[in-house]
Amino acid sequence: MVRMVDVARAAGVSTMTVSNVVNGRPGVGPDTRSRVMQAVDELGYEVNAAARSLRTGRTGAIGLVLPDLDSPYYAHLSNRLSAGAQERGRHLLLERTGGTREQELDAVSFAHLRRYDGAVVTLVRLDAADLDRMRFGTPVVFLGESPVPRRFDHVMMDNVGGSREATDHLLRTGSRRVAIVGGRRDDTDDMGSLRTRGYRQAHADLGRAVDPCLVVETASYTWRHGYEAVRSLHADGLDVDGVFAVTDTLATGALRALADLGLRVPQDVQVIGFDNGPETDFLVPRLSSVEPGNDAIAALALDLLERRIRGEGAGTARPTTTTRAHLVLRESTR
Amino acid sequence: MVRMVDVARAAGVSTMTVSNVVNGRPGVGPDTRSRVMQAVDELGYEVNAAARSLRTGRTGAIGLVLPDLDSPYYAHLSNRLSAGAQERGRHLLLERTGGTREQELDAVSFAHLRRYDGAVVTLVRLDAADLDRMRFGTPVVFLGESPVPRRFDHVMMDNVGGSREATDHLLRTGSRRVAIVGGRRDDTDDMGSLRTRGYRQAHADLGRAVDPCLVVETASYTWRHGYEAVRSLHADGLDVDGVFAVTDTLATGALRALADLGLRVPQDVQVIGFDNGPETDFLVPRLSSVEPGNDAIAALALDLLERRIRGEGAGTARPTTTTRAHLVLRESTR
DNA sequence: ATGAAAGCGCTAACAG
DNA sequence: CTGTTAGCGCTTTCAT
Secondary structure (H helix, E strand, O other): OOOHHHHHHHHOOOHHHHHHHHOOOOOOOHHHHHHHHHHHHHHOOOOOHHHHHHHHOOOOEEEEEEOOOOOHHHHHHHHHHHHHHHHOOOEEEEEEOOOOHHHHHHHOOHHHHOOOOEEEEEOOOOOHHHHHHOOOOOOEEEEOOOOOOOOOEEEEEOHHHHHHHHHHHHHHOOOOOEEEEOOOOOOOOOHHHHHHHHHHHHHHHOOOOOOHHHEEOOOOOOHHHHHHHHHHHHHOOOOOOEEEEOOHHHHHHHHHHHHHOOOOOOOOOEEEEEOOOHHHHHOOOOOEEEEOOHHHHHHHHHHHHHHHHOOOOOOOOOOOEEEOOEEEOOOOOO | OOOHHHHHHHHOOOHHHHHHHHOOOOOOOHHHHHHHHHHHHHHOOOOOHHHHHHHHOOOOEEEEEEOOOOOHHHHHHHHHHHHHHHHOOOEEEEEEOOOOHHHHHHHOOHHHHOOOOEEEEEOOOOOHHHHHOOOOOOOEEEEOOOOOOOOOEEEEEOHHHHHHHHHHHHHHOOOOOEEEEOOOOOOOOOHHHHHHHHHHHHHHHOOOOOOHHHEEOOOOOOHHHHHHHHHHHHHOOOOOOEEEEOOHHHHHHHHHHHHHOOOOOOOOOEEEEEOOOOOHHHOOOOOEEEEOOHHHHHHHHHHHHHHHHOOOOOOOOOOOEEEOOEEEOOOOOO
16 A cells, blocks of 8 residues: 555655645646656555545546446446546446335435535436435436426436327328327326327327327336237237337337237338437337437536536526437338 | 534534444444434434545445446446345446546556455456556456456356357258358457357367358447448358357347348348347347356356455465356247 | 645544 | 544645
């Protein structure tokens, strides 16, 4: 263990001078500086982050709290955020909550977030009331559908608009009975509900009624759930000529089920997903999907966080920022 | 900022007693304990991790260093490791290097790894010589193909065996000209080379020659590269009736290219991937793939790390541990 | 331009 | 069972 004093002794200076050199602060003579740097190299000194952090109250890292990494959506988002943090000269650390309430509470606890100078947090089990109860010592930007109190920065994609556009396209291109896979029958504020809202709006805009049987809820957003949703629609004898799946993974499962049922896409049934992941362009058939503007979301979240860390946005009651979504058409639609 | 002394004062005890209560240490009277806990609750006290870490030298976290999160393979692996760490009562933090040499050097630096009590590290740009030059103050377990000095723990999947099994299956079920997508013509020790070694072994075992034209190198392992590899094989007029893609993402791109070319899978061309990701079961056709035993890899890595952190494995020159891989057959093979 | 002193909040070691 | 003392390695402040 090489400490700053060891370097100081080797270079014949005080620890303060070493500190000043190591941190690139001005006011150190050029030859003193080089003597210190040499000692640093020779001894292989590296600062003790815990000590620095205890003294300064800063950590040099920003945190990203996510439910899960296994879903292509979060995987892609974290990649973008990590790269973006890098570009801004910050170090990003990720942690996974597994989407449980207990772990989410733990992850946003005061002690926990203090590992970071700021954090980008995506919650799925906590609501505004939970967050209102908490004290935050660390600047936080929230991402995603889970509602947050207005005093926090919050970035969210245009779930409703994107879903409306997707559904509208299906209805206008001749689909008469469009199912939503991963939708929600009751209107809360989670992702499934918001996307269902867009689905309903598109129907209303065109004066079409929504058949409640075509709103298929799923326990989660895996490939298998998409597969089973379509199988169950078919088993129930419901005829369907369009599927809007609220995620690409669900849509991928849906495509597979349609293939098993001998239904042609897009001739018999059109399909649209949501997330526009990199794999959509390589499925058979290529999947039309809603592009949520992830890159913009990541950039915006980091900018807002940077501002908070610098103390600029303090006290600002900023409303949720919503990025634009748009439909990307491929082979699974007409 | 509520400190331990504030709690101590409020409860009318010393900080040591608070410390003992907070850390669940024995030897505190039951009513003292409850008085302290009440003060903790009232004041909303949470320990300062930096101070604790400075004092004890431990951080309570383990690190996972990965090139990338966007590839389904790493995404799935990190999910397993994160869940596994959780089960072992440890907290896992991830960081991404982006697969660059510079960032990998940074991530395994002494200062950097000291954030953690131990780390699981996957490198793609550093080699054994780089690692030999470094001092490690933190227990580390390495994952993946990049060679590491023997003094470190290293867990790796059976790339050669898995690839041999896949290729063997293709050759034995009637494919006469099997291409390897993402292979390597020169034999180094990276993932592509190892999997190509298995491909060559399978040919040798059956007394078949390998046509060098069928070893298609790719710049990386994305869907697009798999797509383009198959397109270029076809454009070169090479007839191919089997494809072993070294990752599932490459295989997915390959399937798409074959569909575009009007070739039927598996009748005209058989395809096998590697990683056995959750999506393979929902592709059209369902993709046969090599299951690398990720769960075993994650569990093993965590066990080895745990041992090192407890100081048990000190000085042990343990060879690389290789987990078993096996082929999972689906619709893309006969 | 450089240094000395103090202390960030916690816990190991020991004393009572 | 509870308290006192000392110090982890760094940086802030103030002095020279």
